[in-house]
Amino acid sequence: MAEYATHEVFNQPQPLVDYDLFATNRPLRDALRFNAPQLDTAPLQALGRLAGSAEYQQHARLANVHTPELHTHDRFGHRIDEVEFHPSYHALMKAAVAAGLHGTPWAGEGASPHVLRAAGFMLFTELEPSILCPISMTYAVTPALRSNAAVYRDWGPKLTSRGYDPRLVPWRDKPGVTMGMGMTEKQGGSDVRANTTHAEPDGNDDWGARYRVTGHKWFFSAPMCDAFLVLAQTASGLSCLFLPRVLPDGSRNALRIQRLKDKLGNKANASSEVEFQGATAWLVGEEGRGVPQILEMGTMTRLDCALGTSGLMRQALSIALNHTEQRSAFGKKLIEQPLMRNVLADLALESEAATALALRLARAFDQRGDAHEAVMARLLTPIAKFWICKRGSHFAQEAMECLGGNGYVEEGGEGIMARIYREMPLNSIWEGAGNIMALDLLRALRKADAAAALAQELAPAKGMHAALDRLAASLPARVEEMATEIEARRLAQDVALAVQAALLAQQAPGEVFAAFCDSRLAGNWGQAFGTLSAGSAFDTILARATPH
Structure with a gap:
């Protein structure tokens, strides 16, 4: 039987791939010259090439197609509360951390570190925005953590490290760590003063005043971060607490992931609902000064x-x-x-x-x-x-x-x-x-x-x-x-x-x-x-x- 060609494929554009996001962005370069004329843009040049590459565009696609999966228990029935990600997610996280997008301004590196980090954040967003959620939260919580000098002494260097390690192990066994935030609850949303999660005193140790936290969070993004700053009601009012996933003795904290959110977008990032069942946390700053x-x-x-x-x-x-x-x-x-x-x-x-x-x-x-x-x-x-x-x-x-x-x-x-x-x-x-x-x-x-x-x-x-x-x-x-x-x-x-x-x-x-x-x-x-x-x-x- 004869074969007939029905049509020829033409007038279909080639995709935008393997190009330099920084070199081709004149408005960004001019904005950098205006806001930080002495800035060394070499890191941005390297990031621009990486973010425009076919290899990393493929990672971005795969991380969004193969979305995070929640595993609440292992096959023996033990509670594990782990989120499994596609390898491309970890490749993207590794690249973002290596670029310092999570901690450059706090590492004391060079002039205009916030501007440098901002430009890098924009370039990486063009590649894949949703994995930047834990990156952004790590950037935001690091200065707040200084209000607990003992915790910051141990965690601060890890938070600015450019090493990415996704394992759920104690902070001391990792080259670098990430942090998230847990603020909103189902009844309050932006009105965090309506929070019902509460924390009871549980003595003191090397990290200061310790508490047991009971309650929930309605939006808890990036639950596989190494630790979180959370809001909970204490005797003096709403307070900020440092809550790690793995406790100093190596045991897992009582943070229970109930489910992952099925969102419109932001697919590569795991957003969740969680409960704290007497989870261990340490006070950051003054009690009652969480807001x-x-x-x-x-x-x-x-x-x-x-x-x-x-x-x-x-x-x-x-x-x-x-x-x-x-x-x-x-x-x-x-x-x-x-x-x-x-x-x-x-x-x-x-x-x-x-x-x-x-x-x-x-x-x-x-x-x-x-x-x-x-x-x-x-x-x-x-x-x-x-x-x-x-x-x-x-x-x-x-x-x-x-x-x-x-x-x-x-x-x-x-x-x-x-x-x-x-x-x-x-x-x-x-x-x-x-x-x-x-x-x-x-x-x-x-x-x-x-x-x-x-x-x-x-x-x-x-x-x-x-x-x-x-x-x-x-x-x-x-x-x-x-x-x-x-x-x-x-x-x-x-x-x-x-x-x-x-x-x-x-x-x-x-x-x-x-x-x-x-x-x-x-x-x-x-x-x-x-x-x-x-x-x-x-x-x-x-x-x-x-x-x-």
Whole structure:
């Protein structure tokens, strides 16, 4: 029987693979030059090559396809509470730890360590974001652990080590460790003061005041970390406690994993519900002072939410540009079609503005000894978390649409877009959703001379665009009035846009700055991406954004 060829495969783009994420990201490199001009970028160059490699893209795919599995008991009936991961998960964790994304700023290495780590975090997010949950939590809890000097003496060096060891063994037998957090409960969520988990005194030992913890946690991410900081009610109120998975004598702590969460995205990371059945823990800081400590840790993880979404934006944009540069329709490459150029340029502006704001916040973390930077860290954390993360899902949907049906499927190189889309809402929800961030902004305005600090931040761009000048002039009065709660989201949005514009004025080409201000501030823009004015510098914007 004759064989007939039904069709030839053509006009299908090659996937974006084996490329250098750092070298091809001009907005990131310019933001680094602005925020940390003396920074040694050699580690970022190496990470950019690794994160763009076919080998590690395959690891990212496998870690999300073969999701974590919970084993509560061994075959003999012993309680073990272990989570099994695919080898690719461990390969990714090893790479992230080796890059110092969990502890660089606490190791005393080099200048601008928070900025360096932030840029690395963004690059790795483009590869695989969900394994960064334990990385981010380790980064956030390390400084808080100093409030228990004895525990920090033993665990501090392990928390900044670049050695990854997934075994569930005592800390002293591992080259490096990771830590998580356990805060929210089913009845309270963000209202941690409603927590019912309680801790009873159980004497003292080498690590200080010891407690027995009984209760539950509704969202307990990365349960295979080596230890956790948890909140529990004590005689003096809500307190912060250090709870290791394996106790100093080598026995397993009474932390029972009830189930793993079946989530929309973040598939490679194990999020769980747990119960503490008289688990052993040690006090960190003062009894009854758990809320201030968790707020400080939340500041660190909120920075990572802004960084993570910025990284996902960049990845989605890169995939969309790669696709449209190769795919033809109606006689032209998609990227040559006027409407598609508008969409891509609009996405490029959003991505660059997010990168600028996220790295500016990281610089504030590096310079907290400076009075202005301390205020900006407090002010920009909820603003960046709110605005960048809010834009993420809309951004991902529009980038997916650039690929058409190819972007909606899970397989192949362009299937990464579906994973990005499912991942995007997480950073907006985790560590405080939009309303929590807006309320946190109001608290920041009450505690610092925010109006003066904001005016100083915007001053370098004064006179460069009329719309920015008008917005900047209106903000001091709104900030000093501390806006009513019902207007807090609008204030967070406007401050974010003003700061993004001022940053672009200083670190991006004039055409990028002008297009951002014309669209976001002057109203020459619609209610969807792809509505820039015809006079925008599309060629400049797109050339700057291309990943090639």
